[in-house]
Amino acid sequence: MPHLPRFGRSARLMVGASALTTLGAIAPFLVGSQAVLLMRDLGFGAGQLGLVVSTFFAVAALVTILGGPLIERFGDSRGHLLGGLLVAAGSFGVALLVQEVIGLVAALALLGAGNAICQGTSNRTVATLLPAHRRGLGFGLKQSAVPAAIMLGGLAVPTTTAYLGWRATFAIVGSIGLLVALTALARLLLNGGSRPEPAPRRGGKKGEKRHTGLDKAPWGPLLLCGAAITAASAAANFLGAYLASWAHEVGLTVGQAGVLMAAGSGTSILVRIASGFQADRRYGANLPVVATMMLVGGVSVALLGALPTPWAVVVLGFVAFAVGWSWPGLMLYAVARLGRDAPTSASSVVQAGAFVGGALGPLAFGLVVSLVSFQGAWWVAAVAFTLAGVLTLLARRGFRKDLERRPPMEPFGYGGGRREPRFTTGG
Structure with missing residues (x-):
């Protein structure tokens, strides 16, 4: 074998x-x-x-x-x-x-x-x-x-x-x-x-020397991805920090809130692995999946604020964790795949955005909780998730235009497809 x-x-x-x-x-x-x-x-x-x-x-x-x-x-x-x-x-x-x-x-x-x-x-x-x-x-x-x-x-x-x-x-x-x-x-x-x-990139010739740093991903779409993951990470980290408190406030016990957090986190792990597994079986089309996950997160946290009841918190909190916070790995993979000869530099832009969101989220949304209300904070988080989804789709459009205008030296398949890509750049 x-x-x-x-x-x-x-x-x-x-x-x-x-x-x-x-x-x-x-x-x-x-x-x-x-x-x-x-x-x-x-x-x-x-x-x-x-x-x-x-x-x-x-x-x-x-x-x-x-x-x-x-x-x-x-x-x-x-x-x-x-x-x-x-x-x-x-x-x-x-x-x-x-x-x-x-x-x-x-x-x-x-x-x-x-x-x-x-x-x-x-x-x-x-x-x-x-x-x-x-x-x-x-x-x-x-x-x-x-x-x-x-x-x-x-x-x-x-x-x-x-x-x-x-x-x-x-x-x-x-x-x-x-x-x-x-x-x-x-x-x-x-x-x-x-x-x-590093392992040779797919399609490279054996023994071919790579010139790292000469061909990089476009900065415009990269920065859009960085901004998207900043907004989404801020909302997601607020979800992770405050969902248990909100669940307790609407009627769940501390133990039940803990089980909800553990179940949501465990399912998020499974969805992240499954989405990465599926990404390896198609040619691109990853950013639309990322945007969909973010939008699901936005709808979930908006309804968390609109329906302050135990059953709604259990169902919507679970969905927000399991789907609405399952995009980080797929986002990093998508950006690294589009990173040309500098995938680590491209993914670093996204990673930095995730850290900035992690720094701003608990502070900013916690301030909204103290000044407005928990419900208001959930609605602001929904706006952040939605904005992140829109920015991700705009970034995808920018990446595609750049591939058409500035094709890589080796043919690159993108746009989806499993047996063969929907689109391929010129050699």
Whole structure:
């Protein structure tokens, strides 16, 4: 069975990218799930909690924007080394040193930088080292790490936190980060500092030298995608941060709200993987699927505000999680596929938008809750989701025009189709 070794390598790369993404992303969800204990022990309030979480995403966005070209040149081992060290330093800082909120902010800044490196390295792995026909599934698995981190953050409370305290959860994360860094260092030393070459792009000739950076995706559609994912991430992170509180307010118990969050997160993981699997079986047409998911999210959260009843919160909250927040992997895959010779740089624009949305969402929508109402915040979130869907469709139109005006050197299939693409650029 000649395909087994290659599939085995692909599986290892996909699992590794997903695990690294989870390691980088878990910190704010640990803070959120243990917020009551952290606020009590460190002496700060709900407003400062928003600052702590937003600092994580803001630093991640800044590092992604400024360090994108550097991450593009990183090998896997160097990315694992630096990301693991930053995660270890921030996590051990929380576990051993933090005594007040300013220290927690500083530690989350380190963890945000570590998240940016982990995400960028994982994006590079999936976009360049995986075979082209596995990248949709790879991005789906990688982006399943965020709902997985939400579930792990929630599960930490009745297990590790209940028996060992909240600092122990960060000590465990720091230990894993240190193990990742040491493993990467050993790999670098064994390889003499070398790094693996990216897998050739589909359709490339064997032995052909690639000139990275000469042919890049157009900036206009890329920025539209970045703006779209900023708006959608802001609304989605508000959903993740406040759905349990809204569910409790309309009549669900704390336990029932937790089950709803876990069920929604678990289903979101399955949908992300399934959508990536399907993307590998067609030629493009991914951005319309992304826009549809965002629009479903918009309708769901709008009805959440309009129908404040337990049954509506259960049904609509589940749909909003399962479908309305299942687009990140497919969006990254679509942009990386259109990234020409610089897929990591293209995906970094989208990743930065996701981090900016993560930083703005809880603060901005939390402010709407305090100044207007929960219902008003859900309607504003619906507008953000809808705007994101429209921007995604505009970006798709820009990408298609650019392919027609500036075709890649190698034929490129797009527009959908399973056996053959609907459209193909000239050779």
